[in-house]
Amino acid sequence: MITVDPRPPAFKNAAHEISVVLLIMFAQLLNQAGTTQTLPMMNLLEKSFPNITPNDKVWFMAAFPLTSGAFILISGKFGDLYGLKKILLIGISWSLIWTLMTGIAGYSHNIVFFCLCRGFQGIGLAFILPSAIGIAGNLYPNGQRKALVFCFVAACAPTGATLGVVFGALTAQFGHWQWAYYSNAIVLALMGVCVVYCVPKIKPHHSSSKMDWLGAITGVTGLILFNFSFNQAPEVGWSSPYIIVLLIVGVLFLIAFFYIEKRVESPILPSEIMNTHLLLILSVIAFGWASFSIWTYYYWTFLLNLKNWTPLSGAASYGCLLFFGIVASLMVSVLIRKIRASYILFAAMCAFFIGITMLSTTPVHQTYFNMIFAQMVILSFGMDMSFPAASLVLSDTLPKRHQGMASSLVSTMINYSQSISLGFAGTAETKIFAKTHDLLKSYRAAMYVGVGLASISILLAIVLVICEQEEDHGESLELPEIQSYSLEKQRTNKKDIEDV
Numbered sequence: 259m260i261t262v263d264p265r266p267p268a269f270k271n272a273a274h275e276i277s278v279v280l281l282i283m284f285a286q287l288l289n290q291a292g293t294t295q296t297l298p299m300m301n302l303l304e305k306s307f308p309n310i311t312p313n314d315k316v317w318f319m320a321a322f323p324l325t326s327g328a329f330i331l332i333s334g335k336f337g338d339l340y341g342l343k344k345i346l347l348i349g350i351s352w353s354l355i356w357t358l359m360t361g362i363a364g365y366s367h368n369i370v371f372f373c374l375c376r377g378f379q380g381i382g383l384a385f386i387l388p389s390a391i392g393i394a395g396n397l398y399p400n401g402q403r404k405a406l407v408f409c410f411v412a413a414c415a416p417t418g419a420t421l422g423v424v425f426g427a428l429t430a431q432f433g434h435w436q437w438a439y440y441s442n443a444i445v446l447a448l449m450g451v452c453v454v455y456c457v458p459k460i461k462p463h464h465s466s467s468k469m470d471w472l473g474a475i476t477g478v479t480g481l482i483l484f485n486f487s488f489n490q491a492p493e494v495g496w497s498s499p500y501i502i503v504l505l506i507v508g509v510l511f512l513i514a515f516f517y518i519e520k521r522v523e524s525p526i527l528p529s530e531i532m533n534t535h536l537l538l539i540l541s542v543i544a545f546g547w548a549s550f551s552i553w554t555y556y557y558w559t560f561l562l563n564l565k566n567w568t569p570l571s572g573a574a575s576y577g578c579l580l581f582f583g584i585v586a587s588l589m590v591s592v593l594i595r596k597i598r599a600s601y602i603l604f605a606a607m608c609a610f611f612i613g614i615t616m617l618s619t620t621p622v623h624q625t626y627f628n629m630i631f632a633q634m635v636i637l638s639f640g641m642d643m644s645f646p647a648a649s650l651v652l653s654d655t656l657p658k659r660h661q662g663m664a665s666s667l668v669s670t671m672i673n674y675s676q677s678i679s680l681g682f683a684g685t686a687e688t689k690i691f692a693k694t695h696d697l698l699k700s701y702r703a704a705m706y707v708g709v710g711l712a713s714i715s716i717l718l719a720i721v722l723v724i725c726e727q728e729e730d731h732g733e734s735l736e737l738p739e740i741q742s743y744s745l746e747k748q749r750t751n752k753k754d755i756e757d758v
Contacts, residue, residue, distance in 0.1 A: 285390035290418030298569035299430035313493040321376035327674025328481035329384035334666025346389035353382025361439035409591035416583025427569035483508030488681030545715035548679035552708030586642035604719040609640030611712035618705035
């Protein structure tokens with residue numbers, strides 16, 4: 259039986275708490291729905307945007323997580339300094355405007371404008387998700403109740419992905435794809451009204467902290483240019499001068515970002531995260547979700563272009579992903595306080611590896627209830643075991659004043675890796691197709707990139723387990739100039755707790 263600690267005093271009653279938790283869950287749901295909603299309509303969009311190349315289609319999915327992943331890096335800091343509720347409402351308003359613009363972009367028949375709107379849509383979600391999760395981190399003290407909330411949020415990853423493809427498929431099937439975005443905008447409007455009246459105010463942590471504007475500009479610019487180079491290279495080729503220039507400039511901006519972070523008084527990245535344990539967790543998350551992004555995109559290209567499924571048939575295949583994802587998140591809510599997060603992350607990375615490996619070997623004419631069904635079940639555990647495990651460790655470790663940043667770090671790794679990995683896979687697809695003119699072989703090549711990324715995530719998870727075991731024996735592994743990590747010490751440090 260699960261023992262749940264008392265309800266936090268910020269909530270008036272059970273109904274108030276449930277409404278706030280549902281709003282936090284919706285933030286995760288909208289994030290995943292925004293990533294996947296264009297996938298069922300990829301082929302239909304060719305009618306609205308003429309002269310689309312196969313590599314252009316990558317941007318239908320990649321544009322959203324590119325900007326959301328880049329801006330999430332700083333959005334948590336904004337929430338911590340200026341108020342999580344205020345930043346949440348700003349993010350909802352921004353996303354509402356650009357979600358509508360994305361639908362309207364269909365009438366322009368300009369693919370660049372459509373992808374730009376998708377990118378601006380992602381910026382709004384970059385401020386919604388970490389602010390919402392940061393609110394949960396502030397309202398709930400460490401304990402089983404907090405673990406349950408984070409696992410409910412994790413359950414919205416497959417729920418959001420499923421709803422995204424379902425609404426995308428319905429609108430694609432009936433020829434009105436713009437309504438996938440209009441309906442999304444309606445949900446955002448309702449969510450904004452509910453946030454105003456339901457979410458308690460979280461006191462911003464002004465104190466002596468200031469916004470590191472120079473670090474914010476260099477960090478976000480570097481991430482966008484670096485990512486854009488990898489996703490655009492399959493289209494124009496790595497020999498294109500502007501790709502090389504943008505890549506070099508992006509790297510220089512990122513170097514400048516880390517240089518600035520070491521010298522400013524209030525860096526964007528809290529000093530508490532600079533330890534072996536947390537950096538390994540973030541790296542594991544990045545490589546695991548990168549492989550999952552490749553699975554997501556090429557699963558749909560495989561269904562639509564090789565198996566010739568309708569968008570609705572593809573969306574229906576997500577049913578078991580939704581069901582078993584909820585099961586996985588509930589399992590984690592029980593396991594997270596009994597076993598180490600590193601073991602849960604290792605199991606999640608194995609699920610990502612098995613899922614992408616199965617897709618890379620799935621025969622074109624095989625029925626759904628063979629390998630496709632099996633990989634859906636397995637991948638649901640990868641999604642819903644990795645996110646809550648990583649989020650809880652960072653939330654429990656970082657003090658109250660950094661709860662927005664705690665959620666930002668995990669979300670940055672997930673969203674950014676989902677975008678840039680498509681560039682890696684797209685390069686492999688383009689090279690193989692140019693040599694063989696075989697669509698299946700080119701898709702397989704892209705999937706093998708995902709297999710490689712998932713393999714790296716497993717290796718890093720093993721290193722994480724070993725590091726924790728070494729810490730148990732008093733042989734903590736430390737990186738130069740990186741602090742050692744003690745989870746229990748952080749959990750008992752209550753000096754940063756303040757009244758809500």
